[in-house]
Amino acid sequence: MYSNNKNLRFWVLLSIGLALGSCKKLVEVAPPITTVTGASVYNSDGTAIAALTNVYATMSTGGLYVGRNGLSEYAGLSADELTLYDGVPVSSTLSYYYTNKLFVGGTSSAGTELWSPNYNFLFLVNSAIESLNAANSLTPSIKQQLLGESYFLRAFFYFHLVNLFGDIPMPLTSNYKTNESLHKMPQSQIWQQIIADLKNSQSLLNANYLDGTLLSTTTERVRPTKGAATALLARAYLYTASYDSAQIQATNVINNATLYSLDTLNGVFLKNSNEAIWQLQPVQAGWNTPDAEVFIIPSTGPTNGSWPVYLSSSLLGSFEPGDQRRLQWVDSVVAAGNTYYYPFKYKSATFGNPVTEYEMMLRLGEQYLIRAEAEANGATGGIASAIADLNMIRNRAGLQPYIGNTGQEDILHAILHERQVELFTELGHRWLDLKRTSLVDSIMASVTPVKAAGAPWRPFQQIYPLPIKDLETDPNLNQNTGY
Numbered sequence: 001m002y003s004n005n006k007n008l009r010f011w012v013l014l015s016i017g018l019a020l021g022s023c024k025k026l027v028e029v030a031p032p033i034t035t036v037t038g039a040s041v042y043n044s045d046g047t048a049i050a051a052l053t054n055v056y057a058t059m060s061t062g063g064l065y066v067g068r069n070g071l072s073e074y075a076g077l078s079a080d081e082l083t084l085y086d087g088v089p090v091s092s093t094l095s096y097y098y099t100n101k102l103f104v105g106g107t108s109s110a111g112t113e114l115w116s117p118n119y120n121f122l123f124l125v126n127s128a129i130e131s132l133n134a135a136n137s138l139t140p141s142i143k144q145q146l147l148g149e150s151y152f153l154r155a156f157f158y159f160h161l162v163n164l165f166g167d168i169p170m171p172l173t174s175n176y177k178t179n180e181s182l183h184k185m186p187q188s189q190i191w192q193q194i195i196a197d198l199k200n201s202q203s204l205l206n207a208n209y210l211d212g213t214l215l216s217t218t219t220e221r222v223r224p225t226k227g228a229a230t231a232l233l234a235r236a237y238l239y240t241a242s243y244d245s246a247q248i249q250a251t252n253v254i255n256n257a258t259l260y261s262l263d264t265l266n267g268v269f270l271k272n273s274n275e276a277i278w279q280l281q282p283v284q285a286g287w288n289t290p291d292a293e294v295f296i297i298p299s300t301g302p303t304n305g306s307w308p309v310y311l312s313s314s315l316l317g318s319f320e321p322g323d324q325r326r327l328q329w330v331d332s333v334v335a336a337g338n339t340y341y342y343p344f345k346y347k348s349a350t351f352g353n354p355v356t357e358y359e360m361m362l363r364l365g366e367q368y369l370i371r372a373e374a375e376a377n378g379a380t381g382g383i384a385s386a387i388a389d390l391n392m393i394r395n396r397a398g399l400q401p402y403i404g405n406t407g408q409e410d411i412l413h414a415i416l417h418e419r420q421v422e423l424f425t426e427l428g429h430r431w432l433d434l435k436r437t438s439l440v441d442s443i444m445a446s447v448t449p450v451k452a453a454g455a456p457w458r459p460f461q462q463i464y465p466l467p468i469k470d471l472e473t474d475p476n477l478n479q480n481t482g483y
Contacts, residue, residue, distance in 0.1 A: 067290025075428030301335025
């Protein structure tokens with residue numbers, strides 16, 4: 001997928017590198033002439049496809065959503081999933097996330113690391129949407145697919161920005177003059193845009209997975225499809241308490257048995273697994289996934305550098321006896337007399353191994369839990385259907401069917417617990433779940449003092465801070481409360 005034309009790929013990667021390097025701030029972004037923001041890139045099928053393809057390639061290198069210094073690591077530290085190795089300096093960025101002591105000012109920008117990369121990508125996809133809508137020389141089906149991918153990506157990036165930072169600026173153009181003085185938009189309007197973009201992408205994206213030419217189907221699940229847009233839309237509706245709509249969208253994905261089915265626990269995170277709705281293909285030569293590189297601790301134990309995190313006792317204690325996820329998705333090493341447990345969803349962290357795993361971005365297991373939560377909140381099917389969906393995930397984990405109380409509060413608690421042990425260390429699900437269910441204060445009030453040597457939890461820390469440079473450049477921006 002990433003190398004149909006090696007020369008083309010080199011120049012587009014170079015262009016994207018220049019674009020990302022030029023977009024260090026949300027504001028004051030004048031596009032370089034040589035970047036993929038130029039409309040001429042979208043005048044031929046090959047260059048247009050390459051421009052979007054390399055957005056995925058850049059995402060797959062890590063440092064934003066996956067791998068070291070990515071969302072899974074930062075949000076896992078913020079919540080109660082990960083423990084930071086005690087050899088990591090207290091002045092490090094990871095320590096600030098872990099102890100819930102984020103702050104900006106002076107030399108510290110802790111908490112802002114996921115801001116600029118997301119806005120850099122938004123700059124690129126906004127440019128793509130503008131250029132594709134104006135393009136008249138592309139093959140119609142290719143233009144349609146690329147537009148669908150661009151709307152999907154914009155929704156994906158805004159989904160994470162609004163969940164991490166709250167009210168945010170919402171540039172919908174690549175015009176830097178317009179973007180340099182944006183105000184924050186209320187979260188409700190960001191959600192409206194996310195849902196609108198996903199509906200657009202649903203109508204444009206192909207139902208089947210397409211290869212690098214966008215003209216033929218493939219078994220590679222690395223380009224977004226109509227199913228990916230539907231899955232993310234189901235999540236967006238759940239987060240906005242539109243439970244009937246969440247149930248409908250999740251059902252549409254679940255019922256597509258031709259493409260999707262629950263895989264075995266050891267098969268879920270393999271490349272092109274039956275459960276995969278959207279994955280990122282590894283692009284670092286000789287390696288599988290960035291998550292495996294950072295999470296799988298070698299026999300020598302954790303370090304300040306390459307392997308600074310491991311699973312928390314809180315997460316480990318959440319698994320029920322006999323839960324096969326505890327056996328198959330968790331591993332451990334003993335070093336200096338201490339046992340360190342780490343995520344083992346991805347199992348290949350050896351340089352030179354064959355590529356057998358892709359980073360999972362959207363998967364079917366989450367859709368069952370989305371539908372269960374929507375049903376428990378009053379969507380079609382109600383409590384009985386919610387329990388049935390919950391049991392689909394429990395059964396796959398080797399657990400007995402749910403036998404607890406069947407009141408709404410009890411079922412919602414059971415679903416949240418299942419999300420905790422099913423989706424751990426995957427793109428910050430636990431951190432976002434605590435916030436959207438309004439449990440973050442009660443949970444973190446007990447967790448933070450343990451992580452931070454008695455320091456209290458401060459509720460404003462559930463929203464990350466904005467970068468000082470953007471605040472200085474855009475007079476219409478104001479810092480998030482508490483920072």
